[in-house]
Every structure is written in structure tokens, then in C-alpha cells.
Amino acid sequence: MGKVKVATVWFSGCAGCHMSLLDIDEVLIDLAGRVEFCNSPITDLKVFPEGGVDVTLVEGAIGNEEQLELARTVRAKSKIVISLGDCAVTGNVPALRNGIPPRELIEEIYGTSRTTNGALPYEVVPRLLERVRPLHEVIPVDYFLHGCPPPAGLIAKAVLALLDGKTPELAGADLKFG
Amino acid sequence: MQREIHIEPVTRIEGHGKISVFLDEKGDVRDAQFHVTELRGFEKFCEGRTLWEMPGLTARICGICPVSHILASAKACDAILAVRIPRTAELLRRLMNLGQFVQSHALSFFYLSAPDFLLGWDADPATRNVVGLVAANPELARKGIRLRAFGQEVIDRLGGKRIHPAWAVPGGVHQPLSAENRAWIVSHLPEAKATILETLALYKKAFASAELRNLLGAFDSMYLGLVTPDGLWEHYTGVLRLVDMKGKAIVPALDPSQYATIIKEASEPWTYLKFPHYEPMGYPEGMYRVGPLGRVNVCDRFGTPMADRELEEFRAGEKKRSGRVFDYHYARLLEMLGAIEQMEVVLADASILSPHVRAEAGINELEGVGVHEAPRGTLIHHYHVDKNGVIEKANFIVSTGHNNLAMNRAVREIAKTYIKKGKVTEGILNRIEGGIRAYDPCLSCSVHAVGHMPLRLDIVEADGRRTTLCQE
Numbered sequence: 001m002g003k004v005k006v007a008t009v010w011f012s013g014c015a016g017c018h019m020s021l022l023d024i025d026e027v028l029i030d031l032a033g034r035v036e037f038c039n040s041p042i043t044d045l046k047v048f049p050e051g052g053v054d055v056t057l058v059e060g061a062i063g064n065e066e067q068l069e070l071a072r073t074v075r076a077k078s079k080i081v082i083s084l085g086d087c088a089v090t091g092n093v094p095a096l097r098n099g100i101p102p103r104e105l106i107e108e109i110y111g112t113s114r115t116t117n118g119a120l121p122y123e124v125v126p127r128l129l130e131r132v133r134p135l136h137e138v139i140p141v142d143y144f145l146h147g148c149p150p151p152a153g154l155i156a157k158a159v160l161a162l163l164d165g166k167t168p169e170l171a172g173a174d175l176k177f178g
Numbered sequence: 179m180q181r182e183i184h185i186e187p188v189t190r191i192e193g194h195g196k197i198s199v200f201l202d203e204k205g206d207v208r209d210a211q212f213h214v215t216e217l218r219g220f221e222k223f224c225e226g227r228t229l230w231e232m233p234g235l236t237a238r239i240c241g242i243c244p245v246s247h248i249l250a251s252a253k254a255c256d257a258i259l260a261v262r263i264p265r266t267a268e269l270l271r272r273l274m275n276l277g278q279f280v281q282s283h284a285l286s287f288f289y290l291s292a293p294d295f296l297l298g299w300d301a302d303p304a305t306r307n308v309v310g311l312v313a314a315n316p317e318l319a320r321k322g323i324r325l326r327a328f329g330q331e332v333i334d335r336l337g338g339k340r341i342h343p344a345w346a347v348p349g350g351v352h353q354p355l356s357a358e359n360r361a362w363i364v365s366h367l368p369e370a371k372a373t374i375l376e377t378l379a380l381y382k383k384a385f386a387s388a389e390l391r392n393l394l395g396a397f398d399s400m401y402l403g404l405v406t407p408d409g410l411w412e413h414y415t416g417v418l419r420l421v422d423m424k425g426k427a428i429v430p431a432l433d434p435s436q437y438a439t440i441i442k443e444a445s446e447p448w449t450y451l452k453f454p455h456y457e458p459m460g461y462p463e464g465m466y467r468v469g470p471l472g473r474v475n476v477c478d479r480f481g482t483p484m485a486d487r488e489l490e491e492f493r494a495g496e497k498k499r500s501g502r503v504f505d506y507h508y509a510r511l512l513e514m515l516g517a518i519e520q521m522e523v524v525l526a527d528a529s530i531l532s533p534h535v536r537a538e539a540g541i542n543e544l545e546g547v548g549v550h551e552a553p554r555g556t557l558i559h560h561y562h563v564d565k566n567g568v569i570e571k572a573n574f575i576v577s578t579g580h581n582n583l584a585m586n587r588a589v590r591e592i593a594k595t596y597i598k599k600g601k602v603t604e605g606i607l608n609r610i611e612g613g614i615r616a617y618d619p620c621l622s623c624s625v626h627a628v629g630h631m632p633l634r635l636d637i638v639e640a641d642g643r644r645t646t647l648c649q650e
């Protein structure tokens with residue numbers, strides 16, 4: 001059997017879910033034998049491979065136009081999509097800005113009350129969506145791993161089950177938010 | 179014909195960013211920009227939350243250095259409670275921060291940057307990562323992984339969780355250290371120290387020549403960081419010092435709560451990351467750098483024997499402070515060594531197991547500033563509250579922000595050095611990204627305001643034709 005192709009992406013989040021993934025520590029070395037890490041913030045592959053991947057782990061909520069577009073690519077290119085952590089699952093902390101119009105947010109943060117020149121970032125950078133949304137509101141999601149971040153053991157358990165062709169069984173403490 | 183080259187996203191950094199390089203008619207580099215492309219808006223949505231939630235909430239600015247935000251926030255809250263936290267609480271906060279220095283620097287060094295210099299700048303992008311490192315040098319990779327794990331475990335042993343521990347609170351910390359956990363940490367210090375010493379020796383051998391150390395360019399700038407009142411390396415309290423390239427103090431010892439008298443922020447339309455600068459010199463002339471190289475350049479000494487010997491060697495034969503971008507990696511190793519030595523001191527303190535770790539108080543001041551050193555540099559939380567402790571205004575200046583001007587400068591310099599006559603290879607683009615990686619920017623932090631930094635390299639030709647190298 002060939003190696004299982006795994007990609008990871010991050011949207012509006014804090015990178016903590018990716019850190020929790022790295023917190024599997026030396027299990028990473030064992031995984032390296034069974035998994036081919038494709039595009040991910042921790043590799044240099046910047047696009048999805050031609051033939052797509054088996055599993056994509058998604059950290060973070062959908063907060064801007066670029067993320068929305070990439071989420072659709074993730075779905076089109078992945079057999080299995082996993083919402084990794086509370087931001088992807090519920091919107092969590094990034095969704096606290098919902099209710100504040102993006103223009104107001106930007107004017108408050110970059111305006112002259114807080115900066116010397118008041119230049120507003122509307123060029124090159126992706127436009128903010130009106131509302132931050134959990135991943136499954138914009139694309140179908142196959143599995144949800146709760147937690148802020150999900151503990152490393154939970155991530156390992158889910159990924160290892162999938163590698164064995166099984167459905168991860170999550171119950172009890174594995175379903176805890178926060 | 180002018181061109182723009184886009185690198186997007188910049189990979190093996192913590193967050194979303196992209197780079198644009200602008201070429202002139204001859205294909206030489208006219209300018210380059212580093213864009214941070216995400217924004218979440220913490221400064222705004224923290225308004226209306228209570229003080230007590232702030233450490234836990236602002237931890238979510240960054241999952242790589244959550245401890246930094248938890249501690250800066252708790253310190254701002256201490257100021258609002260107007261309490262002096264128990265001595266043991268301060269020692270424990272220091273211990274956790276030192277654990278975080280080790281885990282974060284190990285992550286930056288082994289997981290994110292070592293693939294460039296151990297596997298090669300032009301190595302196959304498919305394997306130029308930590309997994310490739312595991313395959314090429316399993317022994318070293320395992321040690322690097324265990325070193326990061328040690329730092330994470332220190333955080334876990336203190337706070338009950340590796341990432342986002344709900345532990346430091348306004349007035350102190352939530353739980354004392356148990357004898358068992360102290361013993362665990364003490365027993366694992368030697369292995370961590372040995373790994374750092376071995377890596378440092380390897381590094382010094384591999385990058386002995388000036389040419390190699392200049393790989394990512396060098397330029398003059400000021401440096402900012404905390405030092406003790408005696409000028410020693412400091413990460414938790416102390417005074418702010420700003421020095422020039424000679425190490426001479428421009429600002430010798432500023433009370434950190436007065437940061438706003440020297441630092442102001444500017445913004446640009448093409449990035450979500452603001453540009454802090456030294457206000458008396460204006461923008462962009464007031465560029466300074468923070469982080470490992472910043473602290474190492476700002477301090478007189480570490481104050482612990484092994485790190486001091488290494489620092490002496492680092493400075494030997496130099497007429498001025500290092501302005502080399504690549505030396506950030508060297509400084510990171512020096513700091514890990516210093517951090518381990520400081521942990522030894524803290525853990526040996528007679529009061530480290532004391533159960534008195536929290537001062538209780540209500541709202542006694544309506545404004546508070548918390549400043550300390552995160553692995554990536556000086557971190558500032560500044561809150562205004564009403565009499566019930568509800569946040570009316572919050573301001574954050576994160577470590578990566580301080581380096582924004584310098585990162586843009588580094589990208590420009592490296593691009594100018596390597597891109598000639600419009601010739602660009604993947605390896606060259608990777609070197610440009612390497613310039614960013616050296617600063618170990620935390621794009622999660624930097625886009626606390628609204629989001630992350632995506633990285634993307636755009637090449638725009640004079641006729642407006644654009645080539646984008648990006649990571650979807």
C-alpha cells in the first residue's frame with residue numbers, strides 16, 4: 001500500500017491546532033513512514049498535488065475571501081476533510097468579531113487614533129467576510145475534532161484510525177470543547 | 179519591461195504571509211514587500227469583555243506562544259489590580275516563560291528553518307521539511323523533537339495543558355508547582371542542555387565563515403529589548419533598552435509602562451501588519467529589531483556562566499553588534515542555553531514549591547500595561563477598563579510587528595542580491611522566504627488585529643504582467 005497523502009491548512013485560527021498536531025512528538029517519526037505530508041504550512045509544497053490528497057486537516061474558521069476560495073479547493077481535492085479544533089468547528093474566538101462591520105473594524109484598528117498615518121489596508125490583502133463562519137457552513141465536512149486545541153492524543157487517535165481504514169470513534173472526553 | 183514576482187504563501191513560518199518583488203526594465207529588483215494577509219480583530223472585539231477573561235482570550239492570539247500572551251495579559255491585569263504578586267508566582271511565571279522559549283526556539287530551529295541549512299536551500303521542496311530532516315538525520319531530528327517536547331512539557335507540568343493553559347491569572351498563578359513536577363523538570367534538564375550544546379557546536383562549525391553568516395544579508399538597525407536594571411539579559415521584568423549598532427544605549431532604561439512615549443505604529447494599505455517604529459526618528463527611519471538577536475545585542479551579558487562564554491565567542495572580533503539576519507538562528511541557540519541555565523536557578527529557589535501564588539484584589543486602577551519578552555521579542559498588552567473591570571480599549575504590540583520594517587528590508591536585500599536580469603529559481607525564492615523565516619515571525623500574533631499573514635510571491639512585469647508563486 002502506498003503512503004497516505006495528508007495535507008493541512010490554516011485559516012482564521014491561532015496556529016495552536018497545528019502545534020497540537022506537532023505535539024504528537026516522536027509519533028511524528030513513526031507517521032513519517034506511513035504518511036506523505038503534502039501541502040502544509042510546515043512543508044514547502046504550496047499547492048495541492050495534481051491527484052488530490054486522502055485527508056486534509058483544517059485549522060481555523062473562514063474569515064476572508066481567500067480562505068473561502070481555498071476551502072472550496074480543499075473540498076474538491078480531498079477525499080476526507082477534518083475540521084481540526086473549535087475555530088473550524090464553531091467559529092470560536094475569531095467569530096467574536098461577528099456583529100462588527102469589517103469596515104468599522106479596520107477603521108478602528110488602522111485609523112489615526114491608533115497609527116501615525118492612518119493608512120487602511122484595502123490593497124493586496126484579502127477582503128474580510130462580513131461574518132466569520134465555521135468550516136461546515138461553507139463546505140461539507142467529514143469529521144470534527146473538538147478542543148481549543150484538540151489534544152495531541154485525540155488527533156493521533158483519529159489520524160491513526162483513518163490510516164487503518166477505520167472510522168474514528170470519538171466519545172466522552174473526546175467531545176469536549178475548549 | 180517591469181515584472182512582479184509573488185511568493186505565496188511563505189511556508190515554514192507561523193501564519194499567513196506573502197512576498198511581492200518588483201523588477202525594473204532590466205529585470206533587477208526595484209522593491210519588495212512582505213504582506214501579512216490575515217486579520218482577526220482582537221483589539222476591537224476584546225472591548226466589552228471583562229478583565230478576568232483576558233489572559234484566556236488573548237492566549238488565542240497565538241497557539242505557538244500562547245504563554246507570552248497569557249503572561250503579558252496577566253501582567254497588564256496585575257497593574258489594574260495594583261498588586262505585587264507573590265514571589266513564588268513570579269518565579270513560576272518565569273519558569274513557564276523559559277519553557278516556552280525552549281519549545282518555541284526549538285520549533286523555529288529544527289522544524290521550520292533547519293531543513294534549509296541542513297538539507298540545502300535548493301533541496302527538493304517536496305522533502306525540504308521536518309519529515310525530510312527525519313529521513314536525512316534521524317538522530318538530530320529526534321533530539322530536536324524531544325527538545326521542543328521538553329519545553330512543552332514544562333508548560334504542561336505547570337499549567338495542566340501544553341497549549342492555552344488556563345493558569346496565569348490576574349494577581350499570580352492558579353496553581354503551585356508540585357514536588358513531583360519539579361523533580362521531573364529537574365531530571366530532564368541535562369538532556370535538554372546536552373542537545374543545545376551539541377547543536378550549537380554543530381552550528382558554529384557549519385557556519386564559521388563570514389560569508390555563510392552573511393547568507394541572508396546584513397544591515398544596520400537599532401535593537402530593542404528588556405534588560406535587568408544591571409544590563410543583563412531579561413525576559414519577564416526589567417527595563418526597556420534601545421541600542422544602536424555599537425551597543426550604545428539610545429534609550430537606556432525606560433519603565434516598560436511608558437513604552438508609548440517612544441514607540442508609535444504606522445500602517446500601510448498592502449498589509450494587515452502594522453509598523454511600530456521609534457517615534458523620535460519617525461517612520462520608516464525609526465526601524466529597530468527585536469527577538470533573539472535583539473535581546474542578545476541589547477544585553478551586556480546573560481548572567482549565567484555557559485551562555486556568557488558563548489556570548490563572548492559570538493561577539494569576539496566584531497567591531498559592532500551583529501546586523502546579520504542569519505545570526506537570528508545563532509542567537510536563538512544562545513538563548514536556549516541561557517534559558518536552561520536560568521531554569522536551573524529558578525528550580526533551585528527555596529520558595530519554588532510555596533503554595534502562596536496569588537494575590538487577590540479588585541479593580542484599583544483603570545489602566546494597565548503588561549510588557550515582557552516573548553520568544554520572538556518584546557510583547558506589549560495595554561488595557562483601559564471601567565470601574566467594573568470591563569475592557570474599554572485594548573492595544574497589543576506583538577513581537578513580529580516590531581520586526582515588520584526589518585523583515586521588509588531583509589526581503590528587499592535578499593531579492594536584490596540573488597535576482598539579476600529577471601532570472602529567478604525556486605531556490606532563490608526559498609532564500610527570500612528564508613530571510614523571513616530567520617525572524618521566525620508569528621503571523622498568528624501579527625494578525626491578532628484581524629487575522630493571519632498569508633505569504634505569496636508576486637512577480638509583476640513592467641507591462642503589468644503578473645506571475646504568482648503561491649501556496650493555495
Ligand code: SF4
Pocket residue numbers: 012013014015016017059060084085086087088092093147148149150238241
Ligand atoms: S481552536 Fe483554539 S487552538 Fe485551534 S486555532 Fe482556534 S484558537 Fe487556536
